[in-house]
Amino acid sequence: MLINSKIQQAAQTLGVLLQQRGATVAIAESCTGGAIAAAITAVSGSSAWLELGLVTYSNRFKEQLLNVPTALIAQHGVVSEPVVAQMLLGVCALSSADYGITVSGIAGPGGATAQKPVGTVCFSWGTPSDAIQATQCFQGDRDSVREQAVLFALAGLSQHLKSTG
Template sequence: MSNATWEAGEVHVLAERLGELCRARGVTVTAAESCTGGGVANAITAVAGSSDYFETGYVTYANGAKTRLLGVPAPLIEDHGAVSREVVEAMVAGACRESGADLAVAVSGVAGPGGGSPDKPVGTVWLAWGSADGVLAERRHFPGDRRAVREQAVKAALAGLIRILEGDRAEALGDTR
């Protein structure tokens, strides 16, 4: 199934599928979130028995939290901005390191209604997925109001984890470099 097909599904369906795959493969996951404010972790833990594969998540809404909790270097945030490939990749690395999880997803974006810029308009979201094998990142633009942007980002985060666990990293994330 394509990433777009997975993202069209309901959040709970995505979270249930993620749980099935984690259990089948003996994989643990974590989430490092900014603009979704815990939405990914909420979706994952809404599934009964999710403690089998999800132990902790990080809501690092402020830049200082990204540095304190995940070890994202402050100069990296200053140089590239919180909504960037570099920062979400560092968030994934920090989340895996701090949690001991096998696989992590990171989300940072501009959910709106304010905060956008010409380079990063409202709806811009960077997502990254990674493990000890490496990190893949993708910039997306989601239409709609704050709620819609956040919901679409949660779906994209879950869909990317699913595609990685299904073994099709390239199709899951497209051309990321």
């Protein structure tokens, strides 16, 4: 997946907002496979505000590295707002970052259920004490879903930072 101009701009904007606060971010990605971290590291100087980027693709590592309870995954499914909320707590604790971005979704073409079609992606961003969760259902092929998810994740934390001053 190439970093398009919208994603590049979103990563730059996020960097400016974090630097204005002297803050850092940590990321735990699943369906985006490191693309959020890749977009951020494409920005010169991002080492000042990116603390950690993890691809926790399997449930096992969501549980082991991010302390997502097995029971939470069993109850809600790995693509759910409760799971991404817990992922955010885990990645911020692991890294000591001020803010987190977490993503879990179904990029397709397989993996869909009646309740969660291809394109369903859950997000969490913010601080451990003030995080927001959101779910989107993007259209398109696997690459398109992943690109849309990266842009939404970056823009989501930027919007959160703007709204919290």
